[in-house]
Amino acid sequence: MKKVLLLLICLSLPACVVSVNENTSKVSKSVTTRSGVDDNQGFSAKRLQRIDRKMQEYIDQGKLAGVMTLVSRNNQTVHFSAQGMQDIAAGKPMQRDAIFRIYSMTKPITAVAAMTLWEQGKFHMNDPISLYLPELKNLKVYVSGSDDTMVLEEQKSPIRIIDLFAHTAGFSYGFTGSEVDKLYRASEVMQGKTAPENVLTELAKLPLNHQPGSQWNYGINTDIIGYLVEKISGMKLGEYISQQILQPLNMLDTGFYVPADKVSRFAAVYHNNADGKTVLMEK
Incomplete structure (x- = not known):
């Protein structure tokens, strides 16, 4: 993330x-x-x-x-x-x-945050993600070609929340040389130039790497789970994680930012x- x-x-x-x-x-x-x-x-x-x-x-x-x-x-x-x-x-x-950066270890913590909401019956794993994040409805799927010759098709099934957890939704990270990943690398979303409130809208402009649920592909699925947590809880992700996970576990030095009085320990x-x-x- x-x-x-x-x-x-x-x-x-x-x-x-x-x-x-x-x-x-x-x-x-x-x-x-x-x-x-x-x-x-x-x-x-x-x-x-x-x-x-x-x-x-x-x-x-x-x-x-x-x-x-x-x-x-x-x-x-x-x-x-x-x-x-x-x-x-x-x-x-x-x-x-x-205090250390933990980078992608944010992923299991974000997943745990989502699972606390699942425990409360706030969502089902087979729910379409578009039920909560409508920006991600009816995304196109890559078939073949590149640039102006790129062929896309409609989704055969919706992206389910379980697909985000399993990295089978079709999203990518831009790490490979595939045509879809080239688009990811060129996008302002992956370059960090998009405001948080516009990320899902911009992400929806990119094609999926494959049909949802059809195969595994490492991508920005957990980032989307973070948006899901915010949408369902009505709280910012950092606030929800702090309240539901970090404070109960007495993880007082964990967070998305380092306070000024702790920078010397960074x-x-x-x-x-x-x-x-x-x-x-x-x-």
């Missing part, structure tokens, strides 16, 4: 890493902090130390800037450590309260550029 959900790693994920190819000298000042081990949980303190040693190898080799690992059993933390750097340029070691993200050098990923 275009909006990025952020996650305090110690609350929800067993491990999160930032991939880099940095010179070892720049990450040699590795700081490790760890919690104590509860021997009653059946773990060997000696063997748990292997985790830190292996993660440090990756840091020393320049494969990672920083890494955090957590092992929990029976609601008890038996291993929790932070190693390497949270921000290389600033010389800031990784901290156990660092971990930098690195990637390899065309020259193979590690640089900050564009925000």
Whole structure:
């Protein structure tokens, strides 16, 4: 999804890493902090130390800037450590309260939000999505050709909500070289130039990759589920997720934005550029 959900790693994920190819000298000042081990949980303190040693190898080799690992059993933390750097340029070691981008992990959280509405009987999985989002009714389906010779046909069946969950609706992401994906890449929707309230209308101008329910194709289905949540709940997606999921789970550092008073805990993200050098990923 275009909006990025952020996650305090110690609350929800067993491990999160930032991939880099940095010179070892720049990450040699590795700081490790760890919690104590509860021997009653059946773990060997000696063997748990292997985790830190292996993660440090990756840091020393320049494969990672920083890494955090957590092992929990029976609601008890038996291993929790932070190693390497949270921000290389600033010389800031990784901290156990660092906040990370989780990118596509917004998808399962959005799906859970929708499922809470399903539990309440607000919709059925076989309902046509157009029943709630009429902008997505009667979309055309790609058959053959390209540009001016492109052949489209009518839908043989409506897009059901279950098709969005299963990625069988026919939507795409523009990741491949298909003719439909070329249209996706050229669209203002996928370039982030469309106002949120106009996204569905613009999306409806693009053909489906295949007939709904006929095959699997990874696409912007979960984004549409987000609109479904907003339409049924009458709330903004972030507000609904916070109220129904994050607050009950005490995930107080999770959200679509980082508040000003938490920016200092926001971990930098690195990637390899065309020259193979590690640089900050564009925000």
